[in-house]
Amino acid sequence: MDNYVSVIFCRNCKSRFVDAGEWTRDGKVVMRCRSCNAQEELSHFTLGRGRISITELQNARDTMAKKDRYER
Numbered sequence: 001m002d003n004y005v006s007v008i009f010c011r012n013c014k015s016r017f018v019d020a021g022e023w024t025r026d027g028k029v030v031m032r033c034r035s036c037n038a039q040e041e042l043s044h045f046t047l048g049r050g051r052i053s054i055t056e057l058q059n060a061r062d063t064m065a066k067k068d069r070y071e072r
Helices: 054-063
Strands: 003-010 018-023 029-033 045-052
Touching (some): 003 018, 045 054
């Protein structure tokens, strides 16, 4: 069975290196591109889809950023 995930890309420079950086007081996540340092509450980003292995899917789940806890 194939595994599909959403991948966040920077609309500014097309980079795939986008992180959930911090949260605002009202609970919105601030996304930051590690390539060009664009920072926004999602308006500079779009979603794509990719097929990945079970191992990579689990790695993504294990390292996902959550509120008040950053990527491991």
